[in-house]
Amino acid sequence: MKSLTRATAAALLALAGAIAVPGAAHATPLCNQPVPPPACGDQDPDPDPGPIDTPPRGALDAVTFTGNGVRVEGWAADGDTAAALQVHVYIDGTYAGSTVANTYRSDVAAVYPYFGAYRGYEAVIPAKHGSHTVCAYAINVTPSGATPTGNPQLGCRTYNAPAISNIVSFHNGQQWMISFDDNVIGETGFTVRWDYWVWYTIPGTHERVQTPRSWTYTLPAHEGTGRVTMPDQRTINATRLTVTAPGFGGASTTDLY
Template sequence: MQRHLLRAGAVALAGLLGAVVIPAGPAGAEPMCDRPVPPPACGDGGGDDPPPAPRDIPVHGTLDAVTYVGNAVRVSGWGIDRDSGSAPLVVDIYLDGAWKRTLTADTYRQDVADAYPSYGAYRGFDATVPAGLGTHQVCAWAISVVPAGAPNPGNPSLGCRTYTGVLAAPGNPRTISRAQDGTTVLGFKDNSVEETSFRVTITRQYWEPYTDPRWGQLYRAYYVDRQITVPAQAGTDEVTATTQTSGSDCRTTVTAVSGSFQSAPVSAGWC
């Protein structure tokens, strides 16, 4: 009987112990900060994201055209720097790698306004830059406005173009007057501003006899050129030159000259 009582008491005690409920941990227990990654509750305290770092907005624009106009080139194009707001873009012009002039892109360009209406039409540049004869390269560089704190990418290129400058040919060569003693006044139009002189070639016709087996003595023409140099003049205007000619002069040819450069020749006459 005693054994049965002891066994029953042990069973009852075990039942009581099994019914004990362990209280939950305190509310301040640490969250599981390794899931997910990054954990939403374990970051920088839930504050606002930092502002984005300053950055430079690329310039838009291009060098449209380069045209030789005599001792200079006319350059035209457009440009917009969004970082400069309403201020016009500044453009540097280089010739064969050497700086020549700084321009402001503030001339009217309706096509630019159509493409970028919020920036208006006064975003073009159109000006002349000193330049010489021969083949040369012209480049345009935008002077970029960089926000404070932003990395500076340097000044972007708006493009390069190559031109070949040639002397303009004189025009309208003619004989103005001829005296009985052969003194002749020649005239022509100066169309260039770079010439250092004009070369005037006067062609004279001569006849020489020769014998043909069938027809006997005949005559054939031959030609001799005589050249004179006429000094250059300022600007473009009519030029006159006085020389000695004869009734046998049959053609006058005028060429503008500047150092090793020369224009296309222009002629008048009947031979």
């Protein structure tokens, strides 16, 4: 009986050894404990993320109405290319034109030396007088295989350019003159209206009252845009002067005291 027990024990021991050895050979390292896990030397490195798209940078520095358009000024650059960027201009949300950021800007190079100095843009984009919002967008250059980040907005600016503005009436020592800013191109002339008053006697009485009147005449057209000064036909007792550019829907009015 004792010999049987020894034999049985030996068999059980051999069986246990046969089971334990393969188990130890395939044991999983505790790479995920503790949290956060330590790096395991036998793990594969993270895969290469591939190309990354770096969005452009830049600004819309100024917008100036020129009579037949708006002059836009700013800069734009993209770290993914050495080429000059395209800049698209929108007015009131509608595409209006484009330009290229390739003019000299030493201030850009001073802040971003890796972009270089030829990153500025300046162009006149067709636009109308009135009040409008101008926005500029840098057209992104995306490396092959990268996910595009889009075309960033460089900024928005508004301008307000009525057809006629800053009107004044003055006497130059010899005659009355009229002066105003002409903000449009292609007008056929300017309509001048004077509001004035005259004394009126109520019939059957001696009572006199002021009665409003108006007088309108036309001044010749002015080539281009800018400040216009012309002889005026100011009336006696004038109270208000209005100048319009027919067909352009803008007017400038000044009250006279």
